[in-house]
Amino acid sequence: MFFHLIYSHIYCSFAQLFKNQCYRHFYITNIMSKSIRQAITYGLFPAFFILSMLFTYFGMQYDIHSGYLLATVALSTAAVTLFFERIHPKHKKWTIPNNDVGTDFKHALVSMIFLPQVLEALLTSVLLVVALNIAKHVGFELWLNNWPIFLQLPLAMIISGFGGYWSHRMLHEIPFLWRFHAVHHSPGRLYWLNASRFHPFDTTFSYLMSTTPLILLGVPDEILVFVTVWITVHGLFQHCNIDIKLGFLNYIFSMTELHRWHHSLKMEEANSNYGNNIIFWDIVFGTMYYPKDEEASEKIGLHDIEHFPEKYLDQLLIPFQWNKLSKKEKLNEIKMEQEPANIQE
Numbered sequence: 001m002f003f004h005l006i007y008s009h010i011y012c013s014f015a016q017l018f019k020n021q022c023y024r025h026f027y028i029t030n031i032m033s034k035s036i037r038q039a040i041t042y043g044l045f046p047a048f049f050i051l052s053m054l055f056t057y058f059g060m061q062y063d064i065h066s067g068y069l070l071a072t073v074a075l076s077t078a079a080v081t082l083f084f085e086r087i088h089p090k091h092k093k094w095t096i097p098n099n100d101v102g103t104d105f106k107h108a109l110v111s112m113i114f115l116p117q118v119l120e121a122l123l124t125s126v127l128l129v130v131a132l133n134i135a136k137h138v139g140f141e142l143w144l145n146n147w148p149i150f151l152q153l154p155l156a157m158i159i160s161g162f163g164g165y166w167s168h169r170m171l172h173e174i175p176f177l178w179r180f181h182a183v184h185h186s187p188g189r190l191y192w193l194n195a196s197r198f199h200p201f202d203t204t205f206s207y208l209m210s211t212t213p214l215i216l217l218g219v220p221d222e223i224l225v226f227v228t229v230w231i232t233v234h235g236l237f238q239h240c241n242i243d244i245k246l247g248f249l250n251y252i253f254s255m256t257e258l259h260r261w262h263h264s265l266k267m268e269e270a271n272s273n274y275g276n277n278i279i280f281w282d283i284v285f286g287t288m289y290y291p292k293d294e295e296a297s298e299k300i301g302l303h304d305i306e307h308f309p310e311k312y313l314d315q316l317l318i319p320f321q322w323n324k325l326s327k328k329e330k331l332n333e334i335k336m337e338q339e340p341a342n343i344q345e
C-alpha cells in the first residue's frame with residue numbers, strides 16, 4: 001500500500017508536469033490526516049528554510065564550493081515544491097499545465113541561471129574596486145564584518161530588499177517598465193516555476209538595484225551566498241501552489257498568502273506586497289496588503305490583456321510590440337461591446 005502511494009505520486013508529479021492526465025489517479029491527499037495537512041501548511045516552509053540555511057552554513061564550514069551548495073539548494077527546493085504541490089495543493093486548478101511549463105523552463109535557464117552568473121561577474125569586477133576605494137576614503141570598512149552571521153544576513157536582506165522593493169514598484173507604476181514586468185504577471189496560475197518567469201530586462205534591472213548596494217558596502221562572499229540561498233528558497237516557495245500559511249511570519253517573509261494578492265486581476269490589489277523576499281519595506285511604505293478574513297482569488301493574471309503571448313521569444317518581444325497588442329485588445333473590446341447590440345438587432 002505504502003509503495004503504491006509513493007509510486008502513484010511520483011508518477012502523478014511527473015506526468016502532470018508535462019500533461020494533464022493525472023486527475024483520475026489516486027491521491028495521497030485523500031488519506032492525509034488533518035494534523036499532517038496542518039503540519040505541512042504551517043511547518044513546511046519554515047522548516048525547509050531553516051534546513052537550507054543550516055545546510056549552507058555547515059557546507060561552508062567544510063569548504064564545499066558555493067556553486068555546489070547553491071545548486072543543491074535550488075534543485076532540492078524545486079523537488080520539494082513540485083512534490084508538495086501534488087499532495088497538498090492550494091488550488092487543484094493550478095496543478096493543470098497551461099502551455100506554460102516549456103516557456104517557464106526557458107525563462108529559468110536565462111533568468112535563474114545564465115543572467116545572475118553574468119551579472120554577478122560584471123558587478124563584482126566593476127564595483128569591487130569602487131567598494132575598496134570607498135572603504136579606503138572613509139578609512140574604515142563599511143560593512144559590519146564583526147557582527148554574527150545571523151545578524152549580518154537580515155541586515156543584508158533589508159538593504160538589498162530596499163532596491164528590490166523600489167525596482168518592483170517602479171516596474172508596476174511606470175507604464176513603460178510595466179511592459180516588461182507584465183510577462184511575470186501574465187500566467188493564469190501560480191506554481192513553483194513561475195519564480196523564473198521574468199523578462200531578461202526585468203531580471204537585470206531588479207538584480208542591479210538589489211545587489212549593487214551590497215557590493216558597494218563590501219558585504220563578504222559568505223553573506224552573499226546566504227542571501228542567494230534565501231532568495232532561491234523564498235522565490236520558489238513564494239510562487240508555489242502549496243497550501244501554505246505563515247501566521248505572524250507573514251510580517252517577515254513575503255510568502256504565498258501575500259504574494260497571491262500581488263498577482264490579483266485587480267490592479268489596486270496587485271499594486272501591493274512588492275517585497276520579493278521580505279515584507280519589511282511594504283510595511284514601511286504602506287503597501288502591505290493582508291486582509292485577515294479573506295484569501296486571494298484563484299483567478300489571477302492581467303486584467304486588461306486576454307491573449308498574452310505564450311511562446312518564450314514572443315514574450316521577449318512583447319514590450320516592443322505593446323501598442324500593437326493594445327490595439328488588438330482594444331479591437332477585441334470594441335467587437336465584444338458591439339456584439340450584443342448586433343444580436344439585439
Ligand SMILES: [Zn+2]
Pocket residue numbers: 168172181184185262
Ligand atoms: Zn509584480
